Every structure is written in C-alpha cells, then in structure tokens.
Amino acid sequence: MIKLKPPMGWNTWNTFAEKIDEKLIMESADAMVENGLLEAGYEYLVIDDCWSEHHRDEKNRLIASKEKFPHGMKYIADYIHSKGLLFGIYSCAGNMTCAGFPGSFEYEYIDAKTFAEYGVDFLKYDYCYKPIETPGHLLYKRMGNALANCGRDILFNACSWGYDDTENWIKTTNSNMWRSTGDISDCWASIHNIHTQQLRFQAFNSINCFNDMDMLVVGMNGNGHVGLTGCSFEEYKTHFSLWAILNSPLIIGCDIRNMSDDTKKILLNKSVIAINQDKSCRQPFLIGAHPWPDDNEDYVWVKMLENGDLAIGIFNMGETDTNIKFSLFDLGLGRVTGKTLLLTELWTNETELIKNEVVMKNVKAHNCKIYRGKIVDNNV
C-alpha cells in the first residue's frame, strides 16, 4: 500500500467505544454518503476495538462478535464497499487489545489473512499488552510484513502513541500513518496538548507515513466515549484547521448520523481539506517572532502548496485575545522580490491584498485564521 495523502474517514471509537454493532455501522456508512462526507474525501469507515469475540476459533482465527455482528465481517465489508467506501478494522500488537479482546501477537499472519478474507482495506494496530521482551519496531514489522503478503492492499495505521521513540523506527515498518501523540478527548485542553506534543515531530511526517494526531473530536459536543466538556464552534474550527495544516489524517469521531449544521460546516470545508490533501504534502513550518515554543502561545504555521500558493494558519492557543504578526520576508517574499500575497481566509472566504511587509491580525483566544495565499505582483 502506498498512501500519498493523509487518510480521511470515520472511526467508531471516540463516540461509541464498545457500543458498536451492525446497525450502527450500516447507518454510519449511509450517513457518510448522504451527508457528503465521502464526496469530500472521507473514504474509510473504521471499526475500532471491541468488534470480536473474547476467544479465537479452533484454527486460531479471530471471530466477529456474534451478538454485535451476527452476519459476520464480510457482510459488513460488502455493505461498506457497496456504498463506495473502504473498510477499516482494528487489532493490537500485544496479547490483547486495549479493551481486553484477543490481540494479534504471534497470530499476525493468520489475522492478516482473515482481514484480507473479510475485505479489509485499513488496519489500525494498537500497542496495549505488548510483550516486554519484543521491541515495538519488531511488533509493527511483523504485522507490516504479514499485511504486505496477505494478498490485499491494506493501509497500515500504527497506534503506539509515540511511545518508545516511535518516530525513529516507524518508517521501517510498512506503516502508512502512525499515532504521534496520546489519546484525544473532547475538550480544549486535549487539543492544545496534542498540538504541543506534535511540535517536535514535524520533520518525521511524510508521504506514506503520516503523523496521526488522533481522531477528530469536532461535533462531539461533550457526548460519547471521549466526550468531556466539549468545545465551542471556534475551538472545533481551530482543531480542524490545525490537523489540516499539519498533514494529520482526518478521521472523524462524532456521530455522523446526527451532525449539526455547524459540525458539517467544519468537516465539509473543502478549502481547508484541500490544504490537508495537497498533492505535494510539504512539511509545515513555523514562522514569526517565536518560531519554537517558549511561553508564547501564538503560532504561525505555513505550508507550501503544489500550485505555488502558501497555506498560512495563525493560531492563538492562549487564553487572551492577541495580535499575531508575520512578515512577508519570513515567507520568502521580501520587498526586493516585488511580490506580495493575495490572501483568502478559508472560513470566511474574505480576501485581502497584503500591502505591508508585516501582517498583523487580531485573533481571539483558542481561535485561528487559515489562509490560502496567492503570490502576486506587488503594485501597491
């Protein structure tokens, strides 16, 4: 499997955890199509932990829970595929999954074969109950080899939460995306914390092995398994903009059968998604007065885009409204170049031709502005 853009989809965990069944999955598949998510690029429907029985069969194969999935996983996969979606499933590199179901350790080839028979297109692979004598890179190599030889193209989503210096070995393992942070919860502090954890990992993010900042909490509004206080509309916008510009996979975690208009406005913003899915997939970089975090909570993230435009996200992660500034010089557009920027803000669609070397923007606490900047002649 070669993955050239951050994967996009929906996953059961954030909202439903163990409360999953055939009906939920089929309704969610319908919702992905009917609500325009598939059309916007969200193509993987991923069933997370808790889908199997607690024991294997007589040939050591995993068995789908008879109660939750009475028709089995092939039936689910066929339904998902009939909708034009791709099917993701979950297992774990250890002896058990995090919720205590059978893990794939020592059963990697049997499980990869089972997944291929089901019609799986994506495997999320967790790190709980890891045998201590086997290093993480070997656990992921085992399953990476098994998947690459199972006869089906299956995206490999490593989920070792950045533990054991994952960034140093993950690209050796056939993984297409890797969890570079701990688990998200539905509150501003968690979004803030994951962004901070992510700062030192940008150089490791690449095509075919994307840094995964965990599933989105947009639209959870405090409901479901990782639902805590919930976030405001503006905070969810900031969350989505950050994940987008930092090239994280965009995997939705709310109940997509019941999305509010505000939630749809965020998750279906095609201009912001286009920044995330940009073909050249360049590493984002920080500019501004404080290019590396100290006690400053303003961040100006920039990403060069395939058509010559620049994506510029200005983020106020702090608690007070503030003026965030950036200079054209730091973007490679100093005065001598004779060039400036025509900015389009991707949440409001407002456009603006930049007239001064230094751009100053008032940004409220927990808020952001995200622009696509076109480089144009500076006749002003």
Ligand code: GAL
């Ligand atoms: C965690 C993982 C979560 C979810 C959960 C399932 O380790 O980070 O995303 O998959 O396990 O038990």
